[in-house]
Amino acid sequence: MDAMTLPAKLAETREDFLALGVKDRLQLLLEFSNELPALPERYAEHPDLLERVEECQSPVFMFVEVDDGIVHLYATAPAESPTTRGFAPILAQGLEGLTVQEVLDIPADYPQSLGLAEAVSPLRVRGMTGMLARTKRQLRERIAA
Amino acid sequence: MSAEFDSAAKFAEYAHPERLVTTEWLAEHLGEPGLVVVESDEDVLLYETGHIPGAVKIDWHTDLNDPVVRDYVSGEQFAALLGSKGIARDTTVVIYGDKNNWWAAYALWVFTLFGHEDVRLLDGGRDLWIAEGRELTTDAPAVTPVEYPVVERDDAAVRAFKEDVLAHLGNPLVDVRSPEEYSGERTTAPAYPEEGALRAGHIPTAASVPWARAAAADGTFKTREELDAIYRGEVGLEDGDDIIAYCRIGERSSHTWFVLNHLLGFEKVRNYDGSWTEWGSAVRVPIVTGAERGEVPAR
Numbered sequence: 164m165d166a167m168t169l170p171a172k173l174a175e176t177r178e179d180f181l182a183l184g185v186k187d188r189l190q191l192l193l194e195f196s197n198e199l200p201a202l203p204e205r206y207a208e209h210p211d212l213l214e215r216v217e218e219c220q221s222p223v224f225m226f227v228e229v230d231d232g233i234v235h236l237y238a239t240a241p242a243e244s245p246t247t248r249g250f251a252p253i254l255a256q257g258l259e260g261l262t263v264q265e266v267l268d269i270p271a272d273y274p275q276s277l278g279l280a281e282a283v284s285p286l287r288v289r290g291m292t293g294m295l296a297r298t299k300r301q302l303r304e305r306i307a308a
Numbered sequence: 309m310s311a312e313f314d315s316a317a318k319f320a321e322y323a324h325p326e327r328l329v330t331t332e333w334l335a336e337h338l339g340e341p342g343l344v345v346v347e348s349d350e351d352v353l354l355y356e357t358g359h360i361p362g363a364v365k366i367d368w369h370t371d372l373n374d375p376v377v378r379d380y381v382s383g384e385q386f387a388a389l390l391g392s393k394g395i396a397r398d399t400t401v402v403i404y405g406d407k408n409n410w411w412a413a414y415a416l417w418v419f420t421l422f423g424h425e426d427v428r429l430l431d432g433g434r435d436l437w438i439a440e441g442r443e444l445t446t447d448a449p450a451v452t453p454v455e456y457p458v459v460e461r462d463d464a465a466v467r468a469f470k471e472d473v474l475a476h477l478g479n480p481l482v483d484v485r486s487p488e489e490y491s492g493e494r495t496t497a498p499a500y501p502e503e504g505a506l507r508a509g510h511i512p513t514a515a516s517v518p519w520a521r522a523a524a525a526d527g528t529f530k531t532r533e534e535l536d537a538i539y540r541g542e543v544g545l546e547d548g549d550d551i552i553a554y555c556r557i558g559e560r561s562s563h564t565w566f567v568l569n570h571l572l573g574f575e576k577v578r579n580y581d582g583s584w585t586e587w588g589s590a591v592r593v594p595i596v597t598g599a600e601r602g603e604v605p606a607r
Binding site: 189190192193196221242243244245246247249281282283284286287 | 351352353354356357367369370373375406
């Protein structure tokens with residue numbers, strides 16, 4: 164998939180990051196980290212429904228919901244882990260309102276295309292890659308069920 | 309010019325008390341000329357969410373590692389970095405960070421490769437500072453860049469490479485990873501990302517002492533007596549030993565290197581930073597699985 168077909172919000176986020184110098188990309192990630200919404204109550208009370216993202220160095224939990232064919236992603240991460248906390252809303256906002264197929268079609272290397280390797284190191288970007296992979300896996304399981 | 313040493317009674321028991329400062333000491337000395345406070349964390353954004361007033365940030369990965377070669381920065385790059393942070397060759401540097409000073413100890417070890425003389429850790433690190441309700445700020449520090457001389461890195465004294473470890477077999481080795489990584493059940497720390505090693509287990513004869521055993525519940529270093537009980541008592545290390553510590557990429561073992569060298573006074577301690585991500589993927593190096601240390605292989 165090229166930039167023409169990448170979902171609009173994800174493409175916009177990528178443009179925003181790439182338009183900035185390395186230092187400002189960190190600031191933008193910090194802004195995302197401050198935007199991570201609290202979990203909806205139904206998940207706040209059911210931590211068992213959330214899946215741990217093992218690729219992240221910090222405890223991050225996520226859950227994918229499909230409502231009338233439309234995908235919603237929820238995630239939680241501690242305040243002491245702002246980098247990981249920043250990854251979650253990039254995906255959650257980028258996926259919001261997409262169909263299952265549109266999410267499955269997002270390139271697996273989207274996290275590597277944001278220009279964050281230089282700013283936060285490739286190792287840390289893997290956390291977001293894991294989050295995306297797990298989202299897709301949950302969706303595939305949902306379709307198969 | 310160097311800041312006065314912290315005369316805390318707990319530190320006096322250590323071999324090199326001048327390598328540590330307490331949170332009280334730091335709070336009293338903040339802003340003093342000749343002192344620069346450095347935050348070094350696992351999370352590259354944590355500093356931005358709030359840091360000790362006046363502290364500058366040095367990131368282990370983006371600042372201290374070479375961007376291309378798997379190695380540390382060069383003398384020129386290190387000089388440019390430190391100069392830009394307002395650190396001169398005779399500046400007293402106090403480093404602190406998250407996770408029991410895990411990454412702070414790593415940064416201190418890299419400073420040591422360049423022979424920066426007066427570099428200390430804040431006992432208890434970032435968490436203790438916060439737990440005590442001390443001040444944090446998101447204000448960027450006012451830094452006046454200075455000249456830091458270009459000093460070539462000297463890896464010989466405190467850094468070991470794979471070949472050094474092979475030649476070292478039979479001498480004390482300390483594996484500071486989790487018991488699961490040591491035994492070979494997994495190649496990564498529990499709850500940490502896969503960093504790519506093809507085989508699991510440990511280097512033959514290495515003793516298993518997970519790094520965090522050196523830390524007390526509040527993140528400070530355990531007392532001299534407690535540390536001696538672990539490293540001399542349990543592991544059997546003795547004065548004069550030639551010791552190599554390793555982990556997965558050399559970060560956790562920097563913490564143990566600090567303990568063995570600066571707190572317990574072992575004079576010949578090296579950190580094998582290639583660690584398991586190299587050893588566990590290298591061709592034809594010996595490996596032992598299971599909870600036993602294993603034997604030195606016949607050559």
